[in-house]
Amino acid sequence: MTPLRSFAATAALLGGLTLGAMAVATTPALAADPAIVEAAKKEGKLTFYTELPTEVIQGLIAQFNVTYPTIKIDFFRGSTTPLLQRFESEIAAGRRTVDVLTSSERRSMPLIERKLLAPYTSPELAKYEKGFQPDHEYFAVYTLNSTSFAWNPKVVPAGQEPKEWKDLLDPKWKGKIGIQDPLTGGGTTAWIITMYGHWGEGPWVDFMQKLAAQGLRYGTRQNIEEMVISGELAMIAIDYPDFVEPLKAKGAPIEWGTPDPMMLTRLTIQLSATAPNPDAGKLFIDFMLSNEGQRTLAKHGTMPALKSEWPKAYDRLKTAKFIPSADDLEKQKFDYFQAKLREFFGKRG
Numbered sequence: 001m002t003p004l005r006s007f008a009a010t011a012a013l014l015g016g017l018t019l020g021a022m023a024v025a026t027t028p029a030l031a032a033d034p035a036i037v038e039a040a041k042k043e044g045k046l047t048f049y050t051e052l053p054t055e056v057i058q059g060l061i062a063q064f065n066v067t068y069p070t071i072k073i074d075f076f077r078g079s080t081t082p083l084l085q086r087f088e089s090e091i092a093a094g095r096r097t098v099d100v101l102t103s104s105e106r107r108s109m110p111l112i113e114r115k116l117l118a119p120y121t122s123p124e125l126a127k128y129e130k131g132f133q134p135d136h137e138y139f140a141v142y143t144l145n146s147t148s149f150a151w152n153p154k155v156v157p158a159g160q161e162p163k164e165w166k167d168l169l170d171p172k173w174k175g176k177i178g179i180q181d182p183l184t185g186g187g188t189t190a191w192i193i194t195m196y197g198h199w200g201e202g203p204w205v206d207f208m209q210k211l212a213a214q215g216l217r218y219g220t221r222q223n224i225e226e227m228v229i230s231g232e233l234a235m236i237a238i239d240y241p242d243f244v245e246p247l248k249a250k251g252a253p254i255e256w257g258t259p260d261p262m263m264l265t266r267l268t269i270q271l272s273a274t275a276p277n278p279d280a281g282k283l284f285i286d287f288m289l290s291n292e293g294q295r296t297l298a299k300h301g302t303m304p305a306l307k308s309e310w311p312k313a314y315d316r317l318k319t320a321k322f323i324p325s326a327d328d329l330e331k332q333k334f335d336y337f338q339a340k341l342r343e344f345f346g347k348r349g
Contacts, residue, residue: 032286033123039279041070046280048075049083049101053246056300063296064287071280079220080107081185087272091116096274099281102142105134106190106327108268112138118271120282124289128305139270142288143242144303146317147191147263150244150256151235152228164259165195168211168237175215176234178224182345187221187265188238193337194263194326208344211237218348229254245301245313264322266305 050057054077061073078086080103090097103111111117119137133140149168151161155176162168168177180188196204217224217233221243227233229252244256269288275281287293294304298311330337 032283036279036282037068040068040277040283043277043280044070045072045074046099046275046277046284047097048073048284049087049098050075050077051080051083051102052077052302053243053300055246055250056297056302059300060288060293060296063292064284067287068283071283073284079186079222080104084111088114088116091272091274096276098272099275099277100269100271100284102267102269103139104145104325105139105141105266105268106325106330108139108270109327111270112136116273118273118275118278120271120285122282122286122289124286127291128289132305134268139268140285140289141266141305142269142293143267143297143305145187145240145242145265145267146303146320146322147187147265148239148241148244148256148259149235149237150225150228150239150254152231152233152253153255154253155228155231155234161255162235162257162259165207168235169207169214173214173234177214177237178217178219178227178233178235179237180221180224181218182341187240189341190265190325190327190330191238191263192341193330194323196337197326197329198261198323205340208340212344212347216345218345225254241314241317242302245311248313249301258316258320261321261323262317263325265325 048057052060057075057077061075064073065071076083076086083101084103084107087098087101108117117138121137122140125133125140149162149165153161156162160172162170180186182189182192192208195207199207216237217227219227221236221239224233224236225239225243225247228236229247231253239256241256244254247254269285271278271281271285288297289305291306291309294306294309297304298309301311301313303314303317304310
């Protein structure tokens with residue numbers, strides 16, 4: 001198997017370390033393989049595991065069913081770590097449940113190594129700029145995820161909202177910040193480790209110690225977001241524009257910033273090696289990568305991989321500075337980071 005393309009190559013396609021210059025092809029939608037379409041119709045269903053918000057999933061299913069009304073989609077939604085744990089435990093138990101699942105490049109690579117994914121090259125990949133997608137057949141990038149912070153504008157006065165990471169350390173926010181529990185893994189943990197590589201050990205230790213001393217509230221990202229929206233907390237330390245935008249669209253009082261830098265994560269879609277409905281799964285992957293699927297993601301506030309389908313809400317990201325998730329660093333210093341995470345965030349009042 002050809003190794004995964006490095007972020008450096010992707011960054012070059014993104015215009016250095018900004019997204020402003022990313023070029024994309026805008027070729028018309030490609031016809032799905034007729035044999036796959038017919039086989040998928042005979043299967044008549046598929047099961048989808050994903051971390052996408054429920055309203056986004058429902059929008060995607062509704063749009064998919066406009067073209068393929070006879071194919072029923074069941075889904076299970078959860079945070080990435082428990083979702084993948086469920087996927088792997090089901091396979092270990094001999095249960096063929098999942099057809100398609102989403103994750104991140106970081107979390108998907110081990111699935112390839114353990115032979116849990118099936119190869120599939122969607123015809124829709126031809127419309128993506130050469131080099132943007134991984135140079136193997138086991139998953140495709142379908143959306144981009146940038147790491148920011150978010151706050152309640154009804155609680156945080158105008159002009160006092162955080163603009164840079166250091167603003168989270170302001171004493172006035174003590175006891176008013178929530179965070180996805182870093183001891184449970186996930187995007188917050190990835191961001192913490194990534195900032196080690198960006199800042200260096202000394203400044204990183206200093207920042208994390210001061211952040212932990214802010215009297216943080218710990219929980220799942222969804223629970224912390226709910227507390228921010230209700231006004232119980234002023235802000236969430238680590239959040240994602242593509243999760244905040246759907247909340248804003250429903251009228252929730254929450255806003256996100258563009259600190260320097262933002263961690264960029266490429267999210268992937270893949271076919272299970274034990275898919276009970278592999279052709280329906282392939283058809284759904286085609287849809288997700290198509291202009292129609294990408295446009296549907298954008299309509300619901302998610303940042304699609306095709307820049308031509310970006311919603312206006314993400315215009316501010318075109319000049320933002322990005323760094324890649326430090327996946328290799330996490331592997332190299334795993335024990336060190338586990339110890340530091342416990343040291344920083346393990347002391348709970």
